[in-house]
Amino acid sequence: MPFSDAVDSRVILTRLRAALAESGEGQERLDRIVNLIADGLVAEVCSVYLRREEQMLELCATRGLNPEAVHQTRMRVGQGLVGRIAELAEPINTPDAPRTKGFRFMPETGEEVFSSFLGVPIQRLGEVLGVLVVQNREAREYTDDEIYALEVVAMVIAEMAELGAFVGPGAMEIARPHKTPFFVRGLVGQEGVAEGVVLLHEPQVLVNNPISDDPARECARLRSAIVALRAEVDQMLAADYLTASGEHRDVLQAYRMFAHDKGWVRRMEDSIESGLAAEVAVEKEQSATRTRMSRVADPYLRERLHDLDDLSNRLLRLLAGVDANSGRDIPENAILVARNIGPGELLDYGRTLKGVVLEEGSVGSHAAIVARALAIPLVIQAARITREALNGDVIMVDGDQAMVHLRPEETIARAFREKVEMRAEAQHAYAALRDKPATSRDGITLNLHMNAGLMADLPSLSKCGALGVGLFRTELQFLIRTTVPKRTDLAALYAHILDSAGDKPVVFRTLDIGSDKVLPYMKRGEEPNPALGWRAIRVGLDRPGIMRMQVQALLRGARGRPLNVMFPFVTESAEFEMGREIVLREVAREKGLGNVLPAGLRIGAMLETPSLAYAPDRFFELTDFISVGGNDLKQFFFAADRENEKVRRRYDSLSISFLTFLEGIVRRCAAHGTPLSFCGEDAGRPVEALAFAIVGFRNLSMRPASIGPVKALLRQIDFEELRAVFDATRAQGHRSFRPALEEWLAARGFQF
Numbered sequence: 001m002p003f004s005d006a007v008d009s010r011v012i013l014t015r016l017r018a019a020l021a022e023s024g025e026g027q028e029r030l031d032r033i034v035n036l037i038a039d040g041l042v043a044e045v046c047s048v049y050l051r052r053e054e055q056m057l058e059l060c061a062t063r064g065l066n067p068e069a070v071h072q073t074r075m076r077v078g079q080g081l082v083g084r085i086a087e088l089a090e091p092i093n094t095p096d097a098p099r100t101k102g103f104r105f106m107p108e109t110g111e112e113v114f115s116s117f118l119g120v121p122i123q124r125l126g127e128v129l130g131v132l133v134v135q136n137r138e139a140r141e142y143t144d145d146e147i148y149a150l151e152v153v154a155m156v157i158a159e160m161a162e163l164g165a166f167v168g169p170g171a172m173e174i175a176r177p178h179k180t181p182f183f184v185r186g187l188v189g190q191e192g193v194a195e196g197v198v199l200l201h202e203p204q205v206l207v208n209n210p211i212s213d214d215p216a217r218e219c220a221r222l223r224s225a226i227v228a229l230r231a232e233v234d235q236m237l238a239a240d241y242l243t244a245s246g247e248h249r250d251v252l253q254a255y256r257m258f259a260h261d262k263g264w265v266r267r268m269e270d271s272i273e274s275g276l277a278a279e280v281a282v283e284k285e286q287s288a289t290r291t292r293m294s295r296v297a298d299p300y301l302r303e304r305l306h307d308l309d310d311l312s313n314r315l316l317r318l319l320a321g322v323d324a325n326s327g328r329d330i331p332e333n334a335i336l337v338a339r340n341i342g343p344g345e346l347l348d349y350g351r352t353l354k355g356v357v358l359e360e361g362s363v364g365s366h367a368a369i370v371a372r373a374l375a376i377p378l379v380i381q382a383a384r385i386t387r388e389a390l391n392g393d394v395i396m397v398d399g400d401q402a403m404v405h406l407r408p409e410e411t412i413a414r415a416f417r418e419k420v421e422m423r424a425e426a427q428h429a430y431a432a433l434r435d436k437p438a439t440s441r442d443g444i445t446l447n448l449h450m451n452a453g454l455m456a457d458l459p460s461l462s463k464c465g466a467l468g469v470g471l472f473r474t475e476l477q478f479l480i481r482t483t484v485p486k487r488t489d490l491a492a493l494y495a496h497i498l499d500s501a502g503d504k505p506v507v508f509r510t511l512d513i514g515s516d517k518v519l520p521y522m523k524r525g526e527e528p529n530p531a532l533g534w535r536a537i538r539v540g541l542d543r544p545g546i547m548r549m550q551v552q553a554l555l556r557g558a559r560g561r562p563l564n565v566m567f568p569f570v571t572e573s574a575e576f577e578m579g580r581e582i583v584l585r586e587v588a589r590e591k592g593l594g595n596v597l598p599a600g601l602r603i604g605a606m607l608e609t610p611s612l613a614y615a616p617d618r619f620f621e622l623t624d625f626i627s628v629g630g631n632d633l634k635q636f637f638f639a640a641d642r643e644n645e646k647v648r649r650r651y652d653s654l655s656i657s658f659l660t661f662l663e664g665i666v667r668r669c670a671a672h673g674t675p676l677s678f679c680g681e682d683a684g685r686p687v688e689a690l691a692f693a694i695v696g697f698r699n700l701s702m703r704p705a706s707i708g709p710v711k712a713l714l715r716q717i718d719f720e721e722l723r724a725v726f727d728a729t730r731a732q733g734h735r736s737f738r739p740a741l742e743e744w745l746a747a748r749g750f751q752f
């Protein structure tokens with residue numbers, strides 16, 4: 001029997017909708033569907049295969065094949081023509097099925113008499129849920145129109161499956177990826193563990209009505225959504241929204257290019273013409289994009305396809321009138337899942353979140369800085385997570401190991417919970433040490449301070465037992481706003497911080513921007529090497545307006561109390577002297593205005609470049625204190641970008657060369673009586689903290705959560721014994737202190 005020449009998918013879809021509206025169980029619905037597709041496409045066979053297990057497809061309904069084979073015939077993904085369609089997510093169209101590569105004879109179906117074969121994947125958003133097949137006796141190739149019509153019908157079946165239309169007694173549970181456990185290992189953004197439920201930053205849109213009988217109206221909806229989408233993208237570009245959104249300019253440029261892509265829009269309009277609702281037309285394109293995405297090896301192209309996928313999500317939300325963030329209930333134990341997120345958006349969620357998992361992100365990104373400030377576990381570079389996770393899914397985040405378990409099996413969940421419990425017990429033990437000194441068995445005491453960046457961090461000060469705030473990063477208040485904060489607001493904030501700290505000292509670091517921290521409202525040119533570029537005090541000295549304003553806010557916020565101000569990224573002594581001059585001028589000005597001055601003012605510098613270690617003696621005499629910014633110092637010492645995954649772990653802070661260099665800094669400070677501390681992330685790692693203490697550091701500043709572990713380890717140590725191990729390791733010419741140190745700790749049964 002000839003296959004029809006002109007296929008009108010709209011007629012089939014109209015009948016399909018009527019059939020689906022009738023009551024009945026999932027099996028009845030599927031039976032009706034294969035009948036009407038067979039009729040509509042003049043096919044002798046129409047069959048639906050569904051993915052009943054992750055790697056297994058099952059014949060679930062057929063017209064034309066042996067009915068006995070239904071729910072009996074099964075094939076693995078990749079096996080036979082049907083299995084290959086599921087694997088490749090691509091149609092197979094052949095006039096001679098038995099002679100087509102991959103064909104596998106299934107005697108129970110009686111399909112050997114049908115020569116021509118057309119199968120298309122039933123897929124939604126890039127996930128193959130099953131395969132839809134038509135077959136005819138006569139050897140012929142199906143036309144493009146016929147393939148298209150079958151794809152459109154398959155799209156509707158996929159949407160109906162998502163809505164649960166085929167579920168019923170004894171039948172139709174489809175093994176969708178969204179139902180099975182998913183595990184991914186990303187990169188550590190912030191340590192810690194958390195169990196909770198998924199909260200998608202950009203929720204998916206569920207389509208209730210995939211079939212439309214009014215293409216003109218659907219096209220009009222699509223067009224006005226596209227207009228809104230283009231306006232949104234233009235606005236993002238014009239507002240230089242870059243930092244606030246966490247997006248990069250090239251992403252926005254790609255958005256704009258895709259939003260204006262005529263081919264993309266035309267293909268969606270064609271889908272609407274063939275009877276699909278506008279949302280499903282967008283999803284059909286999105287499915288194709290995702291299939292391509294999984295095949296493209298080139299990282300740049302993959303990124304761009306990712307951008308297109310993002311843009312489709314935005315378009316879907318515009319069509320459905322869903323605002324990603326408004327009016328949502330945030331569950332109590334929410335773990336945020338996003339492709340990427342800006343610092344402001346993350347702060348809006350605030351401490352309601354238990355953890356964050358990002359598909360992208362980098363260690364130094366603003367989101368990571370905020371997550372660190374919020375002290376919640378963060379895993380970055382968690383591939384596919386936004387596609388696998390659904391709102392409300394159980395999720396377990398292990399920020400220590402960078403592991404994410406989505407919908408975990410019971411054994412995994414149990415092991416994870418044990419780990420959480422062990423940590424809780426350890427926290428308990430650390431809490432008991434809160435008021436005890438960080439003193440080794442042989443009497444060496446370290447002063448442990450905490451790092452902070454938000455008002456919300458201050459309550460940790462009394463809880464963790466820190467002696468003060470050794471580093472307050474002031475840039476977060478600047479990064480999360482779209483305009484420069486007001487002096488009065490900043491002064492009030494600084495005053496509030498000092499109020500909360502009580503008698504404990506706080507060291508305020510002046511604005512550290514540039515490099516990765518770009519202010520949305522500060523125009524700056526592209527720099528080939530931002531980490532080596534116009535940043536921190538360099539910006540402050542070239543554009544002193546903001547620096548002066550901040551210094552005024554600090555002086556006023558002190559309200560007559562002691563004030564510690566520190567300049568970031570000082571590379572040579574002249575920079576420090578100029579910065580100091582600015583502060584002293586502002587002090588004089590405040591005095592002239594009759595404003596109350598701080599009770600004591602100390603002006604310090606961060607040592608973050610090797611050059612400053614060799615500054616003239618005068619620098620060490622002039623500065624009131626020095627804090628080693630180990631994160632930056634290490635990247636410049638080893639010439640290894642702290643944000644580049646390829647190199648950032650390549651060199652060890654415990655290398656003898658780095659420790660010897662640090663020891664030199666300690667000696668110079670000691671010679672001039674300059675107070676010295678270490679405030680990079682390494683200070684909070686117990687083993688590293690011990691090594692820094694060995695070379696002479698007595699003041700460390702770290703995340704609040706690290707104070708307990710560092711103190712607990714130190715209190716078990718005989719310091720002089722360990723120092724002898726260090727001296728011997730260096731004398732023997734070893735490259736690193738780590739093996740000897742860890743061996744020494746392990747031999748004594750110390751946990752580290």
Ligand code: PEP
Nearest residue numbers: 629630631632679680681
């Ligand atoms: C550092 O570089 O070690 C530091 C504390 O500063 P930041 O991490 O903010 O650059």
Ligand code: MG
Nearest residue numbers: 608629631632
């Ligand atoms: Mg730094």
